Amino acid sequence: MTPPAPPEGILRVRLGLAGGRIEKIEIFERPLAPLAQLLAGREIADALALLPRLFTLCPVAQSVAALGAAEAALGLRPKPQRRALRTLLALAENLSEHARHLSLDGPLAFGLPPDVDGAKASRRLKTSLTSLLGGEATALGLTQAVRPDRRGLAGWLGAAKGLVRDGLMGGVDVERMRSLDEATAWAMEGRTTAARMLREALAQGRQDFGASSVAPMGVVDMDHIERRLGCDAWRDFATRPSDALDRCLETGPLARQHEHPLILRCERRGLAARLLARLIECSHALAAMTAALAMLDECEAQDVPAGDGLGLGVAEAARGRLFHRVVLEKGKVKDWRLLAPTEWNFHAKGPFALGLIGLDAKDGAEAAKMARIQGLALDPCVGLEIEVA
């Protein structure tokens, strides 16, 4: 049996052009992670230790959602210092992902030179934190003791501040911007790759590019998600999710920041708003990580009860909200299901498709470029294979 090709989030998309416009978009379902096959029958602690190895692109967010599900199933309440630890790791992962996008693949999509040093710094930010906390498995696990290196962590936070304030923002605080004119002025100065990306979007008249009428994901009915994931033998819900009102929603930075004063001033929420939302999240992450570090303390090892139960866990990954649903029997995994943000954002009625439908494109090459930019703006971790019919 030959396994399929490596599946790093590749999504196949077919664009239909007619009369110089994108008239139709087909998004082909991608294979879902075979989590139940991989984890069924394992002790929950073993399954949780395996997850970061399976989801190496956003291992913290996946682990945080999984831990939440396992704790809910077993009726455990994590201590505040363990919650602070997870918050810190999750924010650092999101910041690292945003910084990589704003330094590397974002500018490349616009034909701009990348900030290679910034991209490397974003990668080091994530890897150095996990080692300061004792490695991912130790730091994130359900039961392991944690011994944070306080002095090392203070230095790490300083590097994170430098990456955001200087590397991404060029000495300007996005939180102090009160109007789009201020954001435009910052972009025109072009001190960083993020600023030059926004400048290029404005110069091409694409500040509103990719805006859609899809509602942002706010509070969702967790019972609805749990029920639908639980009765989903054919994975219809996991591949085409909807909320309790049968709507597809947008998830990710723009949805999380849609009530931020600067985003509220964006008349249409397209490319510029998505880029600003990422920068706002980077700034917020610094404040929240500072608070989490203050709460961080040593955690002693604890036992996991071998119980039965069902739990739903949730985490906000850089690209959007992630759900894990776990069923345990005598402390072993009986079933494990996942709902990823990609399935909302790349839904046939989601922001990727509805943000592109009806846009002018003079030929297939331009349509494909537009789809790549829209895909990157929504989720830099999804590689698109685009064909134009």
Added chain:
Amino acid sequence: MCMAIPSEVLAIENGMATVECFGVQRQASLLMMDEGQVKVGDYVLIQAGGFVAEVVDRETALSTQAMMAEALANAAS
């Protein structure tokens, strides 16, 4: 599916690595990695966009490949 299966580095030339996983060869950029951080024979993780993002130790890489191959085969059957 946002999984990344470790790929073996077969060759490195001009900042690009030729990598292989499950018999499929691909090109990946070493732009995000430091000079000399990746060597032929290493196992690496590749992010969407084709950038090498991390070096993985050989034992972990091989066990992850074996586990994924089995799970993907079971899921397909």
